[in-house]
Amino acid sequence: MxxxxxxxxxxxxxxxxxxxxxxxxxxxxxxxxxxxxxxxxxxxxxxxxxxxxxxxxxxxxxxxxxxxxxxxxxxxxxxxxxxxxxxxxxxxxxxxxxxxxxxTSGALVVPADSPIQTLTELQGKKLGIAGGELDKNWLLLQALGQRQNIELDDAVTKVYGAPPLLNQQLLQQRIDAVINYWHFAARLEAKGFRQILDGAEILRQLGIEEQVxxxxxxxxxxxxxxxxxxxxxxxxxxxxxxxxxxxxxxxxxxxxxxxxxxxxxxxxxxxxxxxxxxxxxxxxxxxxxxxxxxxxxxxxxGNKLTGSSEQLQAGTFWQRD
Incomplete structure (x- = not known):
């Protein structure tokens, strides 16, 4: 067909x-x-x-x-x-x-020879962020930083942009790291760039073991x-x-x-x-x-992503009869 x-x-x-x-x-x-x-x-x-x-x-x-x-x-x-x-x-x-x-979710990626190994070493660096300020990977990375007493929103220089543009920025050494959608992160990895954290690992370090x-x-x-x-x-x-x-x-x-x-x-x-x-x-x-x-x-x-509802709505996940 x-x-x-x-x-x-x-x-x-x-x-x-x-x-x-x-x-x-x-x-x-x-x-x-x-x-x-x-x-x-x-x-x-x-x-x-x-x-x-x-x-x-x-x-x-x-x-x-x-x-x-x-x-x-x-x-x-x-x-x-x-x-x-x-x-x-x-x-x-x-x-x-x-x-x-x-x-599959996004990932935090740096050049292979980057000194950045942890979120602590991300402080003071230029971070490319795909999806804008309300990107879920970026928000969850901030949550993980807060657990480590790091306010990433203040600690990094944020560079927002389209995923392919951010990859180019990293390739040209104009930014130090990027948190990008998984397929763009994979393209960087294929060129020898190093993944520090992916979305699943961020969740695990936040205490959420189940895949979502x-x-x-x-x-x-x-x-x-x-x-x-x-x-x-x-x-x-x-x-x-x-x-x-x-x-x-x-x-x-x-x-x-x-x-x-x-x-x-x-x-x-x-x-x-x-x-x-x-x-x-x-x-x-x-x-x-x-x-x-x-x-x-x-x-x-601040409710901007989820809306004003205090809880995940019933019926959000499909249940077959």
């Missing part, structure tokens, strides 16, 4: 409960260069959709905000986003819900209730696609062009970090850990 790059006008004309023949139509809004495209492509290249009970339509999105707008306007049924946004929207009366997609995916598939609860078999099959098949990408060199080779990585070292590092992010466990303990993270982010952002 060929993936369809559908015009926005056509997307809006389709209803959220549309059917493709006798199959449920699932319209997913995916970033043009997002890693979710790797497993969506693998669904096609591995022929996993041949007997699926749903029809998949991929609608390219220019950026994460465009995906959220498309979901809210019912131009798509599903996007990849974060559970903090889901909780905030539920507090406002929406019925969005979240199912884990990846455990920051990204997941987001969709309306009401839509999922109407199409439970289709969404369950979609999630099962995408997990199978991800496993094949990690188990089979042949499957991985088919999607390498999507990584935009020209050298084998970068391709291998991207694959390693991507596969480390596979969600192996997701249950009550992980969701309780998410509540702890929510409280940290709420305090550190």
């Amino acid at each position: 060929k993936f369809k790059l559908t015009l926005w006008l056509f997307a809006f004309l389709l209803s959220s409960t549309g059917m493709a023949g006798d199959k449920t139509l699932i319209r997913i809004g995916a970033l043009a260069f997002g890693t979710v495209n790797w497993e969506l492509a693998a669904l096609n290249k591995e022929n996993l959709l041949a007997n699926a009970g749903f029809e998949l339509q991929i609608i390219p999105m220019a950026n994460p905000q465009a995906g959220k707008i498309a979901l809210q306007s019912k131009a798509v049924d599903l996007i990849v986003s974060d559970w903090i946004w889901v909780s905030r929207m539920r507090a406002g009366g929406s019925d969005y819900t979240f199912y884990p997609y990846s455990n 995916p920051s990204l997941g598939y987001v969709f309306r609860q009401s839509w999922a209730n109407r199409h439970q078999q289709a969404i369950a099959e979609f999630l099962q098949l995408t997990a199978e696609a991800k496993d094949r990408l990690c188990r089979s060199d042949t499957t991985w080779a088919k999607i390498i062009p999507l990584t935009k990585a020209k050298d084998s070292a970068t391709q291998d590092m991207l694959r390693q970090r991507y596969c480390e992010g596979r969600v192996q466990k997701w249950g009550k303990a992980n969701q309780l850990a998410a509540e702890k993270i929510y409280q940290l982010l709420r305090r550190l952002s």
